[in-house]
Amino acid sequence: MPHLFESNCAPDTSTCRARIIEILNYLDDVGPIDPDQLIQRSEASECVAGHGLRFADLAPLVVRGEDSRLRLSAAGDDLLLDAGRPSPDWAAQPAEGSSRLRKWQAEALRAWCDHGRHGVVEAVTGTGKSRVGIEAVREAISDDYNVIVMVPTVDLVTQWIRALQENRVKSIGAVGDGSRASFTSHRVVVGTVQSLHSNPPVRPDGKVLLVADECHRYGAEQWSKALHPSYRRRLGLTATFERNDDGIAGLLKYFGGAPVYRIGFARAIADGVVARYDVKLLGVRLSNLERREYDRAEETARDARLQLLAAGFPTEPFGVFLHLVQQAAESDPDPTVSDLARRYLKAFSERIDIMTNASAKLGAARLLAPEVERSRGAILFTRRIDMSEELASVLTECGIKAAAVHSETRRAERQALLTDLKVGRLKVLVAPTILDEGLDVPDIDLGVVMGGSRSRRQMIQRMGRVLRLKGDGRRATFIVVYAEDTAEDITRNDGAEGCLDLIVESADSVTQLTVDRDRLQPGVDDLQLRLKGRGGS
The missing domain is CATH 3.40.50.300 (P-loop containing nucleotide triphosphate hydrolases)
Incomplete structure (x- = not known):
């Protein structure tokens, strides 16, 4: 049996507030009890959500008397009084x-x-x-x-x-x-x-x-x-x-x-809390040069990752692996490990740059311009500041009232641009992650992700920007443009966590847009993109 205020669960296990209150209510009902009784009651407590419990978190809430029995402390009594307040209607x-x-x-x-x-x-x-x-x-x-x-x-x-x-x-x-x-x-x-x-x-x-x-x-x-x-x-x-x-x-x-x-x-x-929506997916190919550079960076990243895993880095979740690699690159005492970490991060960043700046995405933006124009306001999400500027320029060339907004945009200007989008002076804002969370986004009905993020959190945030309930009840459209056969390809089923299921599971319709490469389009990687809708789910 553990010592009274030692943790009875793993270091990363959370403590359940409801279980603590249950235990304190028991102590309040039966009066002073022996430490063993408190432990037994703690182990018998339940939580429908399966939350854990740390005995250590009971320490400030109980006090041991001269007879060694436990009773509520002043802090425990206060907690019960507050927790006992009924929920308002x-x-x-x-x-x-x-x-x-x-x-x-x-x-x-x-x-x-x-x-x-x-x-x-x-x-x-x-x-x-x-x-x-x-x-x-x-x-x-x-x-x-x-x-x-x-x-x-x-x-x-x-x-x-x-x-x-x-x-x-x-x-x-x-x-x-x-x-x-x-x-x-x-x-x-x-x-x-x-x-x-x-x-x-x-x-x-x-x-x-x-x-x-x-x-x-x-x-x-x-x-x-x-x-x-x-x-x-x-x-x-x-x-x-x-x-x-x-x-x-x-x-x-x-x-x-x-x-x-x-x-x-x-x-x-x-519940009618957010708008109904349709999804369109568009995969574009890397150019021959982009593909060679991507494959080289991919091979370097894969080789460095395998060596880091052999050195004891965790396989998953990937976010934890990446966080530890970033720490190792800055301060690992083993120069071999720190060198591997820096090599992995460099290749990882190069891959992102290649996917983000793929020339075919500029062509995709040109051909999506009519859909942007038909919308009641749109946001194009990308990863890099320079790409947001390029995409805004492409759409402007197509006659669309577009502007880029990013971390280098002054706060007052950001607010002005959001106002312009709201009142229709702008048709579309092109942004990296700055609009992912936090800012109030106007009542838009089109979102285009120019880079298929596989982060579920980021996709939820971006979807939410587009799916806010519309005053007139209209539906929304969500388009994802991704580089095929790359890490951002959200249609790949390679065992890694993705977010395609998140996007499509609640959509009214899912359309896979295809690329016709029969004709050339100058300046876009010798590709002529012509979108053809092909329904699917």
């Missing part, structure tokens, strides 16, 4: 100035309350997950809590403040970008993780709600101080609760386990 009439909650939003809030007001809500982009956070904020304020809304970007600070104000939440202040709000001056503090992590606001009684938007970002060690252990209520919001490194373990522990509620595209479409 979230589906009832909304507060003044707010619209009625969607069914899934009420369900998510109820699940969060049932888990002791700790937990992550995972909702695909476009479903309205920020409203879940707003209602948690409103409840916290009524219970005499302060609130922190933590976000990854300055743009999101502005968006959250606006959304809270629109829902009649008062006393809101910002931290970061020259602003210095505090709990002394404001009930709600909104700030970036960069501005909050070094000195997070606290209250002596711990009555703070943390709403962590895009919470999958906060597993990195440098942000851990922002996830303050004293905060009694914790709500994480994300489209995909996963990370590419072991930072997920800390997030699981902090928020009390895996997401307490999930909603994907299938449910969102069935």
Whole structure:
């Protein structure tokens, strides 16, 4: 039998808030008990989601008396009082100035309350997950809590403040970008993780709600101080609760386990929360020169990866492998390993550049121009800044009102471009990852990915940008352009995790566009692209 406050699960196992509350309720009911009884009760506790439990997390919640028996500590008593608050009727009439909650939003809030007001809500982009956070904020304020809304970007600070104000939440202040709000001056503090992590606001009684938007970002060690252990209520919001490194373990522990509620595209479409959509897939070929360069980089990357695996690097998940390789390239004490890591990363980057900048994609953009023109607004997603500029130029040459937006675009100009897209002064924005998450994107109905990302998180974010519910009920179209027989080919079934199933499973129709190479087109790798639709699913 383990020592009382040693962990009874693997180091990366999350602790379940609901199981802790169950144990504390038992202790409160039966009075002081022997340590062995607490261990037995802990091992017998259950969670429908299968979350783990660490005895160590019970330590501050119980106290040992002179008779060596255990009873609730003041912290444990406070936790039970707070966790025992019944869940409001979230589906009832909304507060003044707010619209009625969607069914899934009420369900998510109820699940969060049932888990002791700790937990992550995972909702695909476009479903309205920020409203879940707003209602948690409103409840916290009524219970005499302060609130922190933590976000990854300055743009999101502005968006959250606006959304809270629109829902009649008062006393809101910002931290970061020259602003210095505090709990002394404001009930709600909104700030970036960069501005909050070094000195997070606290209250002596711990009555703070943390709403962590895009919470999958906060597993990195440098942000851990922002996830303050004293905060009694914790709500994480994300489209995909996963990370590419072991930072997920800390997030699981902090928020009390895996997401307490999930909603994907299938449910969102069935509930009428996001738009129905069609999918079109277009594979283009690399030129002869591009193919030779790609194959060379692929061989180098494959050889270096095999040697790194032989040196003890993990086979999967790939995100963890890549994270460790990046660390080894910077600081591994073994020069052989660090050299292998740098060689792998160089070849890996070269592959991305070749796929991203494939000349045939410029030709594909020309031939997709009529579809862009017919849309009510579009976004073209790519990987690199220079390619976003090139694609915008190609579309402009085709008579389309297009502009590139990326990390080198000033914030004020970004907002102006988004406004231009919203009101129709622009037909399309071409962007690398800057529009993947965070920014409010106008009511567009066409998304084109000029590079078939195999990242499920990135694909969910990009789909959500296009599938936001349209005011007039119109459907959306999602086009994926990918280099055939490369790592971005989302139709390949090579055992690696992909995202084709994610794209097609909820689509009303799936069309594989084919490329006619019978005629030449000057300047596009001696290819004439002419799209032909071929239905399929």
